Amino acid sequence: xxxxxxxxxxxxxxxxxxxxxxxxxxxxxxxxxxxxxxxxxxxxxxxxxxxxxxxxxxxxxxxxxxxxxxxxxxxxxxxxxxxxxxxxxxxxxxxxxxxxxxxxxxxxxxxxxx
Amino acid sequence: xxxxxxxxxxxxxxxxxxxxxxxxxxxxxxxxxxxxxxxxxxxxxxxxxxxxxxxxxxxxxxxxxxxxxxxxxxxxxxxxxxxxxxxxxxxxxxxxxxxxxxxxxxxxxxxxxxx
Numbered sequence: 262x263x264x265x266x267x268x269x270x271x272x273x274x275x276x277x278x279x280x281x282x283x284x285x286x287x288x289x290x291x292x293x294x295x296x297x298x299x300x301x302x303x304x305x306x307x308x309x310x311x312x313x314x315x316x317x318x319x320x321x322x323x324x325x326x327x328x329x330x331x332x333x334x335x336x337x338x339x340x341x342x343x344x345x346x347x348x349x350x351x352x353x354x355x356x357x358x359x360x361x362x363x364x365x366x367x368x369x370x371x372x373x374x375x
Numbered sequence: 376x377x378x379x380x381x382x383x384x385x386x387x388x389x390x391x392x393x394x395x396x397x398x399x400x401x402x403x404x405x406x407x408x409x410x411x412x413x414x415x416x417x418x419x420x421x422x423x424x425x426x427x428x429x430x431x432x433x434x435x436x437x438x439x440x441x442x443x444x445x446x447x448x449x450x451x452x453x454x455x456x457x458x459x460x461x462x463x464x465x466x467x468x469x470x471x472x473x474x475x476x477x478x479x480x481x482x483x484x485x486x487x488x489x490x
Contacts (some may be wrong), residue, residue, distance in 0.1 A: 265418075292476070304465065364421075
């Protein structure tokens, strides 16, 4: 079956702009999480959605937001981009987000802010 | 609170040699542990996971990991390294509270395989 699909794979934005990244989870998975990966900070949790509700949020400013649709697809948005937002953004999905669930990742979206 | 420590940010082995990547965890509850691999310019691929069913977990590509509660370790091993194993490896512990979850990752170990 198809894995976690993220679009776009690569994008370049200018400081001050906003960006929207999309994630389609594995079929049947209702939990979608987002992570940011940078050389300096490593892999950090952004937020998790389940059944269109944000259940958990990491320690990121309010410029980072997300949502989940009824088909479990998710988007994340970063407004007023800063140079430090340049990163690989990874989406992950699991069945319910509960204990013991296997968490699968997509290929990521590479964001460069110039 | 859960946390993960990966000892050695860079590990270099010869092709055919044993691969040993170290991971120690801290968890106030029974842990769920994962190893992921990341090849250049790609996302994270699941190698294996521990969910308390068995202490020795076999994964893909010949990797396995052993959960040792007394040592709070979950080291990743492969008997014979292949050039294609060169990648970055991440150990992670699942933080769970209620129905939600998030992975807490180690800082990663970059594995180089020398011919």
